[in-house]
Amino acid sequence: MPARSLSLRNLVKHYGALQRAVDDVSLDVAPGEFITFLGPSGSGKTTTLMMIAGFQEPSGGSINVDGRAIGHVPPYERNIGVVFQNYALFPHMSVANNVAFPLKMRGEAKKERQVKSLEALARVGLGGFGDRYPGELSGGQQQRVALARALVFQPDLILLDEPLGALDKNLREHMQIELKRIHREVGVTMIYVTHDQTEAMTMSDRIAVFNSGKIEQVGTPLEVYFRPRTRFAASFVGDSNLIDAEFAKDDRTVRVPGFGEFTVNPGHSKRGDRVNLLIRPEMIRLRPGKSQNPSTNACDVTVESIVNYGDNLLVIGRAGERSLRIRVPSLDGKSLREGMPCVAEWDQDSIHVMAER
Amino acid sequence: MTMSRKPRIKTGPILLGLPAGLFLLAFFLVPLGYVTVLSFSDPSWGIANYRELFNSRLFLMTLGNTFWMAAVVTGLSLLLAYPLAYVAATSKGTLGKTILMIVALSFWTSYLVRTYAWMVILGVQGPIPALVALFGHSPPPRLLFTSFAATLGMTHGLIPFMTMALFAVMKRIDPKLMDAAGSLGARPWRVFWHIYLPLSAPGIINGITLVFITCLGFYVMPVLLGSPREQTIAGLIGDRMEQILDFGGAAAMSLVLLAASLGLFSVYSRYFGMDRLWGGRI
Numbered sequence A: 001m002p003a004r005s006l007s008l009r010n011l012v013k014h015y016g017a018l019q020r021a022v023d024d025v026s027l028d029v030a031p032g033e034f035i036t037f038l039g040p041s042g043s044g045k046t047t048t049l050m051m052i053a054g055f056q057e058p059s060g061g062s063i064n065v066d067g068r069a070i071g072h073v074p075p076y077e078r079n080i081g082v083v084f085q086n087y088a089l090f091p092h093m094s095v096a097n098n099v100a101f102p103l104k105m106r107g108e109a110k111k112e113r114q115v116k117s118l119e120a121l122a123r124v125g126l127g128g129f130g131d132r133y134p135g136e137l138s139g140g141q142q143q144r145v146a147l148a149r150a151l152v153f154q155p156d157l158i159l160l161d162e163p164l165g166a167l168d169k170n171l172r173e174h175m176q177i178e179l180k181r182i183h184r185e186v187g188v189t190m191i192y193v194t195h196d197q198t199e200a201m202t203m204s205d206r207i208a209v210f211n212s213g214k215i216e217q218v219g220t221p222l223e224v225y226f227r228p229r230t231r232f233a234a235s236f237v238g239d240s241n242l243i244d245a246e247f248a249k250d251d252r253t254v255r256v257p258g259f260g261e262f263t264v265n266p267g268h269s270k271r272g273d274r275v276n277l278l279i280r281p282e283m284i285r286l287r288p289g290k291s292q293n294p295s296t297n298a299c300d301v302t303v304e305s306i307v308n309y310g311d312n313l314l315v316i317g318r319a320g321e322r323s324l325r326i327r328v329p330s331l332d333g334k335s336l337r338e339g340m341p342c343v344a345e346w347d348q349d350s351i352h353v354m355a356e357r
Numbered sequence B: 001m002t003m004s005r006k007p008r009i010k011t012g013p014i015l016l017g018l019p020a021g022l023f024l025l026a027f028f029l030v031p032l033g034y035v036t037v038l039s040f041s042d043p044s045w046g047i048a049n050y051r052e053l054f055n056s057r058l059f060l061m062t063l064g065n066t067f068w069m070a071a072v073v074t075g076l077s078l079l080l081a082y083p084l085a086y087v088a089a090t091s092k093g094t095l096g097k098t099i100l101m102i103v104a105l106s107f108w109t110s111y112l113v114r115t116y117a118w119m120v121i122l123g124v125q126g127p128i129p130a131l132v133a134l135f136g137h138s139p140p141p142r143l144l145f146t147s148f149a150a151t152l153g154m155t156h157g158l159i160p161f162m163t164m165a166l167f168a169v170m171k172r173i174d175p176k177l178m179d180a181a182g183s184l185g186a187r188p189w190r191v192f193w194h195i196y197l198p199l200s201a202p203g204i205i206n207g208i209t210l211v212f213i214t215c216l217g218f219y220v221m222p223v224l225l226g227s228p229r230e231q232t233i234a235g236l237i238g239d240r241m242e243q244i245l246d247f248g249g250a251a252a253m254s255l256v257l258l259a260a261s262l263g264l265f266s267v268y269s270r271y272f273g274m275d276r277l278w279g280g281r282i
């Protein structure tokens, strides 16, 4: 399947006079890329997707597929496959007829339609289900039919709006793997919407983090996880310790009220800059006892609570007014007890500095 | 709504249903039984009443006329009510609510009132003949006391039923399906033809059955607005009783009408299996 690029330029959508559901979104998606829109409910992901699909008219900005402006092309001429959260299968048509529908609309011959829809159903692992009706399938199977229907006409893009949202956890993980396999095999550009950060991390080539109608950051999962650009991106993706701090004397020493001073890698900051520090909980080491020689990237904490996740423990360590979230492998944390004094320490490299916004 | 398994009936519901059941027994089944007996016994025992009916040209023509009129009224109400129900079911703002309000108002207005309103509108002194006369038709055409007037009045009276039957089904059609069809390459009219129309078909069948059967037994409008020469069965039954005092013949006619309605209803029940065909999801 030929893969297409997508480019959004200053896309805006307002409902009513004031509220901007999508506020100046620009994004370039490479051919064949799997990109995820990640953000909380109401952040404008669906609205952006619906504008790409053509169900919503943009209030401003442009949408281009392979350099061709499609912002004012009606949906039935866009050649974009859409997979809806609730599947949107036609209940009065058999599975085979559902999948053949886009081919029928394109005037393909009956023979051709049969061959292609059987092939698409086989690709999603539903060969032999063609004669069933959607109402007779489980949620996961319906989702596969929806995917086959979106694939069968060789669309330029496939848009998926929280397609796994209604499935239970095991099925979800299974479908995530399936979806990635199909993406690899078919090579079509896919835009995937979710509010589940784990899903975004495991599936995407790149993630676009949405917040209040804007994209806060676009990057690979690792970039977004380890080098978030904003406090919001840091807190939405993964577990985090977010600490506000101020550069005290030079470009590598920050003062944190309640914690003392930390040493960070030198960057573009200067004395007096206020920043947010991010330390991921799994980057902090914890050992019982008290610190002998007070070093900068460590502090004394008291274990306030321990939550067991099986493979790891979440320890809340308290240092005066402040608390730290610390992830410890279960085996290493066996001796920890609530109320125990401990030393929390980390590497200088583990502190990520973000300009305060 | 699958009817495949019979629910186990407990005694509680039976007790609750008792008053209504007794009422139906006393005021529906007993009189119906009486009418049945009457049709076979008045003035003498036997099937003479029925034989006479099926030998009567007047009766057979009236029966045909009744069915024809019911078909026309049903067709017209469907044509007029479908767009109305569609707009009511799909519009987001106040338009849908306004339409439903008007339909409900029309429900609450008595047939008699609406019938007299049509008599005024269509009467010789009324606005419609005057309007037609304005365009050079002279003398003004006779509209009142024609089959046209009866058809018009009945259509007006039954559109609310058709609208409600359609609306109830249309409201349950997921609008996302239309979007999905569009994204798959269907132009708007094909979306309608391939998706919306088949999904609203149960509403069409419900509405057609409801309106058609109601039309068969309609009395007020055909009698007051219609032509005395092209009567409907209900009118004929009335005449039999009031003018000839032939209760046996009238009873036989009623039962023939009832049998026709029941026959139609049984066809309808078979169609009821339609949503089962679609796996119970609409």
Ligand SMILES: Nc1ncnc2c1ncn2[C@@H]1O[C@H](COP(=O)(O)OP(=O)(O)O)[C@@H](O)[C@H]1O
Pocket: A015, A020, A021, A022, A039, A040, A041, A042, A043, A044, A045, A046, A047, A048
């Ligand atoms: N049809 C609509 N009319 C008015 N406001 C809407 C409509 N659709 C979405 N919104 C608003 O736009 C914002 C973004 O919604 P949406 O794109 O659905 O977010 P998401 O998919 O990220 O949850 C929300 O505040 C929502 O309330």
Ligand SMILES: [Mg+2]
Pocket: A042, A045, A046, A047
């Ligand atoms: Mg959404």
